[in-house]
Amino acid sequence: MIQLTLAALFFIGIHFLIAGTRWRDRLVARYGERVYRIGFSSLSVLGLFWLIYAYRHAPYIETWGQLAWFKPVAALLMLVAFILAVTGVTTLNPTAVNGESRLYEAEPARGILRVTRHPFLWGVGLWAIVHLIANGDAAALVLFGSLLLLTIGGTRSIDAKRQRRFGEQWAKFTAVTSNIPFNAIREGRNQLKLAEIGWWRIALALLLYLGMMHFHTQLFGVSPLF
Missing domain, CATH: 1.10.287 (Helix Hairpins)
Structure with a gap:
């Protein structure tokens, strides 16, 4: 440890x-x-x-242990995590390296960016918290807890870095987006447009999710459903 x-x-x-x-x-x-x-x-x-x-x-040091009742919940949450991560990594984003050019577009917040300006990090964060709860041991608490902390802190770190570098252009982008998913939509600063996300991105996320569910036992020795 x-x-x-x-x-x-x-x-x-x-x-x-x-x-x-x-x-x-x-x-x-x-x-x-x-x-x-x-x-x-x-x-x-x-x-x-x-x-x-x-x-x-x-070493395996049990905390609360594996929770059988949580597995169906974890499976559903992981689908959301895959959608966020895949749509995030396949969408040009001003928060990502070499994505800054989007800040100068007339409508920089499109697709999944209407939901959150950090879709990939929220997907990873959701993956981390699901596995932290599901594993129930000290090593998982350290690993997935640190990754969860990193993703949450990472969204703030990226925002601060982009604000220093791009100033007014970044302020315009944050005015119509939110860090917390759906917050900008809830506050009326943006609106959800599913077609913009790209159905191929959602299909890709679903395909990767189903593949991981199928091979999870072989890869990690634990069934994600039973």
Whole structure:
């Protein structure tokens, strides 16, 4: 558990203490955007591999244990997580690397961005909390808890970074979008348009979801339904 805890602290630390902070701005100013991205991406990949390795070798220490009644709920929530993540990663987004050009469009918040400006991170966050609850052991609490913390904090970090860099253009984008899903729609600052999301994206998410449900037992040794 010590190695898993250290890996989690490292992975969270490089994101919270560098990415999205003024340290990032200083590093970019000194070394350039390309060098910074290569360096930070390398650290992130290293941290992720360390986290996975440490989790796979962590001892099983039961907390609340696996909850059989939660599995059908988890299956439904994971479908939502897949839709958010897949539509998010396949939609040009000003919050993503090289997606800044969308800020200058007449209507930058389209498709899934009408629901939330951070669809991919919310999908990962939902995946993390589902697995945190479903596994019910200390190692899962550290792994998925750290990923959940990272996704929630990541949305704020990205917003702060984009605000410093794009100022007024970013303010216009946030005026018609929300971090929390459906909040902008609920407040009347935007409206849901399912056709804009792209039915092919939803179909792709469903296909990947069904594939994961089918192979989950073979890949992870645990049935997602029984």
